[in-house]
Amino acid sequence: AQKVTQAQTEISVVEKEDVTLDCVYETRDTTYYLFWYKQPPSGELVFLIRRNSFDEQNEISGRYSWNFQKSTSSFNFTITASQVVDSAVYFCALSTSGTYKYIFGTGTRLKVLA
Amino acid sequence: SQTIHQWPATLVQPVGSPLSLECTVEGTSNPNLYWYRQAAGRGLQLLFYSVGIGQISSEVPQNLSASRPQDRQFILSSKKLLLSDSGFYLCAWSQRTTEQYFGPGTRLTVT
Numbered sequence: 001a002q003k004v005t006q007a008q009t010e011i012s013v014v015e016k017e018d019v020t021l022d023c024v025y026e027t028r029d030t031t032y033y034l035f036w037y038k039q040p041p042s043g044e045l046v047f048l049i050r051r052n053s054f055d056e057q058n059e060i061s062g063r064y065s066w067n068f069q070k071s072t073s074s075f076n077f078t079i080t081a082s083q084v085v086d087s088a089v090y091f092c093a094l095s096t097s098g099t100y101k102y103i104f105g106t107g108t109r110l111k112v113l114a
Numbered sequence: 115s116q117t118i119h120q121w122p123a124t125l126v127q128p129v130g131s132p133l134s135l136e137c138t139v140e141g142t143s144n145p146n147l148y149w150y151r152q153a154a155g156r157g158l159q160l161l162f163y164s165v166g167i168g169q170i171s172s173e174v175p176q177n178l179s180a181s182r183p184q185d186r187q188f189i190l191s192s193k194k195l196l197l198s199d200s201g202f203y204l205c206a207w208s209q210r211t212t213e214q215y216f217g218p219g220t221r222l223t224v225t
Binding site: 035037042043044045046047050091100101102104105106107 | 146156158165173202204208212213216218219
């Protein structure tokens, strides 16, 4: 069975703090893809990153960084020096080779307080 | 560049009335298309997906249906809305197993 778990329902931080959003996935497939999306209050989901199962290299994009560890089946997302504009719901998702469907986690609501 | 449109942006409909939500994609051909529903404060539920014209796969049995009359057009319909159909409806497209790109969504309130 395939599953994505985002155990943190809601996180509140003060601006400029670093915050890590956890994502744990389950799949028996050896080829799969992991994604992170941001859903701001406007509602539209914004694609942030895709990582395939053969690429465990961590990635940094500005204040965002992602840590992919196959040994723990995790794909965590860290925001450095958080800002109020980072307040949103963040979703982690999984898809496997040969399917067109995503398995979404339940999302983590991040509140960044000024 | 690719663009995805959804309309209407908001909709208030009485119980038992019909529904038609439209999604169109520009700037790509033969995309995979998806309809999701998000209930208030909840995650995303995949309703339908399509890999080509006239090809619809349903994920959840319910009173909704989907159609794909043209390559880049995806329509979500209902003959009679239920209160439980209220939610935020998102359309998305992708090219095979690449990332999905989402539209702005339609907020549906069934009264």
